[in-house]
Amino acid sequence: MKIALVGYGKMGKIIDEIATKRGHEVVARLKETPTAENLNNPDVVIEFSLPEVAFDNIKACLENKVPVICGTTGWLERKSEVENLAIENGTAFLYGSNFSLGVNLFFALNEKLADLMKSVDEYSCQLEEIHHIHKLDAPSGTAISLAEGIFKNNPKYNAWKFEETQEKQLGIFAIREDEVPGTHSVFYRSEVDEIEIKHKAFNRNGFALGAVVAAEWIKDKKGNFTMKDVLGL
Numbered sequence: 001m002k003i004a005l006v007g008y009g010k011m012g013k014i015i016d017e018i019a020t021k022r023g024h025e026v027v028a029r030l031k032e033t034p035t036a037e038n039l040n041n042p043d044v045v046i047e048f049s050l051p052e053v054a055f056d057n058i059k060a061c062l063e064n065k066v067p068v069i070c071g072t073t074g075w076l077e078r079k080s081e082v083e084n085l086a087i088e089n090g091t092a093f094l095y096g097s098n099f100s101l102g103v104n105l106f107f108a109l110n111e112k113l114a115d116l117m118k119s120v121d122e123y124s125c126q127l128e129e130i131h132h133i134h135k136l137d138a139p140s141g142t143a144i145s146l147a148e149g150i151f152k153n154n155p156k157y158n159a160w161k162f163e164e165t166q167e168k169q170l171g172i173f174a175i176r177e178d179e180v181p182g183t184h185s186v187f188y189r190s191e192v193d194e195i196e197i198k199h200k201a202f203n204r205n206g207f208a209l210g211a212v213v214a215a216e217w218i219k220d221k222k223g224n225f226t227m228k229d230v231l232g233l
Contacts (some may be wrong), residue, residue, distance in 0.1 A: 001002075001219060002027045002044075003024050003026050004046070006044035006048075006178060007031070007050070007057070008031050009020050010204065011071070012029065012046075012048055014207075015211055016029065018205070018209055019215075024212070024215075027040040028042060032096055033053070033057060035060065042066055043066075044069060046212070047061070048072055050072065050136070050200075055081070058070055059064070062085045062089050062091055065091045066091060067086075067092035068086075068091075071099055071103045073094075073137050073140065074136065074137035074140030076144075086222075086224055087224070091222060092218050092221045093224050094225040094227075094229075096210070096226065097145040098141065098156070098210075099209075099211040099213075100206040101213070101231065102125050102201075102212070103199050103201075107228075107232050109193065110146050111149040113186070114153035114154040117153060117154060117195075121214075122190070123190045123195070124189055125150060125170055125186065125187065125188050126164070126165050126172075127173070127185070127186055128172070128183075128185045129142065129173070129175070129183065129185075131180055132177075132178065133207070135180075135182075136175060137189065138174035139174040140184070143184060144160070146184060146186060150170060150186075157170040160172050181204055183199070183201070186198070210227065
């Protein structure tokens with residue numbers, strides 16, 4: 001499979017290495033806006049760039065009828081526009097706030113726990129995410145996805161806010177320190193005990209592997225998808 005990488009920072013370089021090891025050909029490594037010429041006719045684009053350029057990058061790829069795997073966070077107010085573009089251009093789009101296979105299993109566990117806790121009034125939920133100091137957006141896209149999974153399964157909460165949970169506003173602590181690849185925790189606390197589920201990444205390789213697996217899966221498909229589709233969750 002021919003893969004174009006749009007955004008070639010730390011993640012792009014790890015994706016390049018993993019894709020090559022899995023037998024794929026990386027035909028473009030772009031730090032600039034993609035065009036029909038510089039994309040070099042790929043089967044799939046994997047986009048990990050910056051929030052301020054992500055929409056334009058994705059739009060250009062979809063208008064060239066190339067399916068896009070996107071892992072850039074912080075631009076999602078325009079996600080519906082991108083999904084419409086994928087349909088209009090007869091191609092495919094898959095956004096993941098986190099492509100780690102473990103994190104996507106963690107998402108499913110989070111939703112199950114939220115459903116179990118919806119009728120237990122003694123517990124209040126709280127989220128925490130820790131990332132490296134270079135991460136530009138806060139809270140992380142992964143934390144927002146966890147919050148959305150809770151909203152969908154537990155009517156006690158319908159919005160998120162920074163720091164402590166208050167009534168229907170689910171609290172998220174966003175911590176930036178050192179070179180932490182990503183740690184996400186969901187807590188349910190009562191006056192007598194605490195239930196916690198946590199995912200801790202050791203490095204960026206899991207994110208990169210998941211993006212390549214998603215690219216392998218989406219080739220020749222049409223429509224809008226998530227990692228749930230990839231993993232059959």
